[in-house]
Amino acid sequence: MTALTRLLSSTPFRLTLAYMGAFVLAAGLVVGFVAWRANDLLTNKVIETLEAEVTGLREQFQAGGVERLASVIAQRSTQPGSSLYLLVDTAGRKVAGNLNRVPPEFEAAQRGALFNYARAGEEGGRAQRHAVGVSLPVPGGLVLIVGRDIEDLHRFAGTMGQLGLWSIVLLALLGIGAGLAVSRSVLRRIEAVTETSRTIMAGDLSKRIPLDGSGDELDRLSESLNAMLGRIEELMVALREVSNNIAHDLKTPLNRLRNRAEAALRDPDNPASYRDGLVKTIEEADDLIKTFNSLLLIARLEAGAVAESMEPLDPASVIADVAELYEPVAEEAGLRLDVNARKGLTLTANRELVGQAVANLVDNAIKYSVDDAKPEADGATRRSIDISLSRAGDAIEIVVADRGPGVAPQDRERALQRFVRLEKSRSRPGSGLGLSLVAAVARLHGGTIRLEDNAPGLRAVLTLPMRSAPAKEPPSAASELRQPKVAASPTAAD
Amino acid sequence: MRDSLLQSQPSIRPMRVLVVEDDRETAQFLQRSLRESGHTTDIAGDGESGLAMAREGGYDVLIVDRMLPRRDGLSVVQTLRAEGARTPVLILSALSEVDDRVKGLRAGGDDYLTKPYAYTELLARIEALVRRPAPEEQTTRYSVGDLSLDRLSHKVTRAGDPILLQPREFRLLEYLMKHAGQVVTRTMLLENVWDYHFDPQTNVIDVHISRLRGKIDKGFAKPLLHTVRGAGYMIRDGAD
Numbered sequence: 246m247t248a249l250t251r252l253l254s255s256t257p258f259r260l261t262l263a264y265m266g267a268f269v270l271a272a273g274l275v276v277g278f279v280a281w282r283a284n285d286l287l288t289n290k291v292i293e294t295l296e297a298e299v300t301g302l303r304e305q306f307q308a309g310g311v312e313r314l315a316s317v318i319a320q321r322s323t324q325p326g327s328s329l330y331l332l333v334d335t336a337g338r339k340v341a342g343n344l345n346r347v348p349p350e351f352e353a354a355q356r357g358a359l360f361n362y363a364r365a366g367e368e369g370g371r372a373q374r375h376a377v378g379v380s381l382p383v384p385g386g387l388v389l390i391v392g393r394d395i396e397d398l399h400r401f402a403g404t405m406g407q408l409g410l411w412s413i414v415l416l417a418l419l420g421i422g423a424g425l426a427v428s429r430s431v432l433r434r435i436e437a438v439t440e441t442s443r444t445i446m447a448g449d450l451s452k453r454i455p456l457d458g459s460g461d462e463l464d465r466l467s468e469s470l471n472a473m474l475g476r477i478e479e480l481m482v483a484l485r486e487v488s489n490n491i492a493h494d495l496k497t498p499l500n501r502l503r504n505r506a507e508a509a510l511r512d513p514d515n516p517a518s519y520r521d522g523l524v525k526t527i528e529e530a531d532d533l534i535k536t537f538n539s540l541l542l543i544a545r546l547e548a549g550a551v552a553e554s555m556e557p558l559d560p561a562s563v564i565a566d567v568a569e570l571y572e573p574v575a576e577e578a579g580l581r582l583d584v585n586a587r588k589g590l591t592l593t594a595n596r597e598l599v600g601q602a603v604a605n606l607v608d609n610a611i612k613y614s615v616d617d618a619k620p621e622a623d624g625a626t627r628r629s630i631d632i633s634l635s636r637a638g639d640a641i642e643i644v645v646a647d648r649g650p651g652v653a654p655q656d657r658e659r660a661l662q663r664f665v666r667l668e669k670s671r672s673r674p675g676s677g678l679g680l681s682l683v684a685a686v687a688r689l690h691g692g693t694i695r696l697e698d699n700a701p702g703l704r705a706v707l708t709l710p711m712r713s714a715p716a717k718e719p720p721s722a723a724s725e726l727r728q729p730k731v732a733a734s735p736t737a738a739d
Numbered sequence: 740m741r742d743s744l745l746q747s748q749p750s751i752r753p754m755r756v757l758v759v760e761d762d763r764e765t766a767q768f769l770q771r772s773l774r775e776s777g778h779t780t781d782i783a784g785d786g787e788s789g790l791a792m793a794r795e796g797g798y799d800v801l802i803v804d805r806m807l808p809r810r811d812g813l814s815v816v817q818t819l820r821a822e823g824a825r826t827p828v829l830i831l832s833a834l835s836e837v838d839d840r841v842k843g844l845r846a847g848g849d850d851y852l853t854k855p856y857a858y859t860e861l862l863a864r865i866e867a868l869v870r871r872p873a874p875e876e877q878t879t880r881y882s883v884g885d886l887s888l889d890r891l892s893h894k895v896t897r898a899g900d901p902i903l904l905q906p907r908e909f910r911l912l913e914y915l916m917k918h919a920g921q922v923v924t925r926t927m928l929l930e931n932v933w934d935y936h937f938d939p940q941t942n943v944i945d946v947h948i949s950r951l952r953g954k955i956d957k958g959f960a961k962p963l964l965h966t967v968r969g970a971g972y973m974i975r976d977g978a979d
Binding site for chain 1: 853856857933934935946947949
């Protein structure tokens with residue numbers, strides 16, 4: 246389709262064309278009506294004048310007979326003006342007047358007619374002039390024709406008509422031109438939308454519709470579409486990340502599992518290694534199941550709806566439980582858990598989930614504190630993990646702070662994105678879904694999780710509203726952590 | 740932590756198990772596995788026949804899948820409970836929404852296991868269910884070998900010497916001893932001793948166990964607390 250045909254077949258242009266058609270038709274009707282009415286009025290006026298004149302002439306005839314009439318006519322005929330007279334006898338010969346002969350239009354007409362005539366002396370020389378006249382019999386077989394030249398009127402009407410016609414043509418042309426211009430500008434903007442959508446369909450999700458900044462409805466539409474595209478891109482990226490992560494999180498252990506089974510098979514004569522291989526295979530499968538369960542749980546928490554199991558609970562007891570659960574692990578790793586929990590707070594939440602969230606944070610803190618083995622670090626501060634619970638307005642704040650390597654600020658930003666797993670954490674043990682789950686739990690309870698610098702180390706701040714609101718609203722703050730994976734660590738060694 | 744390579748031990752008492760499961764392969768796997776563990780198993784392929792077979796009675800434990808043709812698993816359990824049946828029920832489900840366990844237990848299930856599960860986990864759980872003592876026969880004292888635990892005075896002794904335990908360690912030992920001779924999985928411990936149902940990412944339970952082991956087995960020639968690889972732990976007196 247060429248640009249022109251596209252332009253001509255565009256909706257705005259078609260609309261303009263239809264509009265112009267209707268407009269021209271209406272204008273034509275109005276002009277025609279006015280012309281018809283004006284013509285009618287003027288003609289009537291002329292006829293009235295004629296009738297008045299006829300009355301006058303009739304009086305002259307009654308007073309002085311044919312001779313008087315003829316002399317009056319002869320006298321009036323010489324006066325300049327638009328009046329036309331002709332008095333003919335029974336044989337049709339001219340008795341008096343400034344017309345040379347009875348116009349043929351009167352042959353048929355009884356009373357009056359429009360006729361053409363040539364001015365006396367101009368017979369055959371010039372174009373005929375238009376006139377209107379009445380004929381009336383004069384006693385004695387004579388016929389009197391009284392007329393009026395309406396050539397000027399006629400010309401005027403003709404000029405006016407032409408003027409009207411040209412105006413309409415001009416209007417139509419201007420209208421079509423304007424229509425084309427409007428169509429083109431609208432079309433260009435719509436084409437931009439089409440173009441963008443094509444590019445996006447072709448796979449480039451980062452494309453956006455250009456805005457012209459006018460804030461009109463097209464701009465607003467483009468804005469909404471852009472917002473929609475942004476959301477779709479976000480979801481697509483998330484989906485891609487998820488599939489990548491699932492592929493990694495499930496394929497790697499699957500491969501390990503397969504390798505173990507294969508290794509065991511290779512040595513069939515040794516029942517001990519056979520058995521060992523099978524046991525390890527089962528352990529590997531259990532880890533897979535765990536990862537799978539975590540993925541499912543996150544997906545389900547994202548979907549919401551656990552209101553049924555929300556109950557009032559004391560967050561301090563949850564923290565005490567978790568600290569107690571992890572204390573031996575921490576001790577074994579040479580770490581100390583310092584709990585500083587404010588008592589007497591009430592939280593409406595799912596105990597299981599909050600417990601698991603705190604457990605995951607503590608789990609992470611231990612994992613990364615252990616792996617950080619910089620000898621120059623101050624032993625006293627490095628070897629503790631602080632767990633605290635405090636009230637922050639209408640919410641509670643659970644902080645788990647470690648003295649590990651922390652997360653670099655740029656990675657923290659990256660970790661804010663959904664389902665992003667920091668590369669450095671991939672080599673860590675565990676499913677790598679710990680923080681994702683914490684974020685999902687936070688979101689479900691209408692809370693947030695933030696990663697901060699503990700200088701050194703990582704400070705994970707889990708904020709949960711005391712009165713749990715349905716977590717349906719989209720994340721507001723940019724700092725909200727929705728689906729990050731395990732925090733980063735510069736030491737990739739395991 | 741690899742003290743022994745015990746296989747899941749045949750239960751002390753053979754059980755009659757009814758498996759209500761519509762997937763034939765799963766049901767047959769359970770039947771075969773349970774037979775190897777010394778139990779006899781009947782299979783019902785849908786909710787209605789499961790209900791009918793359960794009504795006839797004689798089963799020690801029911802394993803009921805949640806989603807069944809003709810009658811939903813929860814409804815089977817609810818009906819049985821409404822009729823006064825007290826047979827322990829383990830509900831199996833592919834559903835693992837946070838509220839599902841609550842719903843399952845509310846319907847009258849005694850335990851809830853999410854698919855996919857390990858057979859050892861299932862076996863440990865149904866054995867624990869069957870062993871669950873009725874309220875009137877609750878003992879105040881458990882003993883395994885020369886280890887004894889008094890539930891009232893909270894005193895633990897081994898070979899007559901008192902052992903000092905933290906409250907949680909006491910509960911851990913109490914649970915293990917209550918199920919002496921049975922495999923107890925890590926999740927069972929987390930559920931029953933800590934009252935949490937999630938999978939901890941690291942080996943938190945193992946460390947608690949090794950700590951407990953350090954208190955009750957250290958210095959004794961015969962260990963009582965054993966690790967069952969691929970399954971969990973078991974406290975028992977006997978040669979290995």
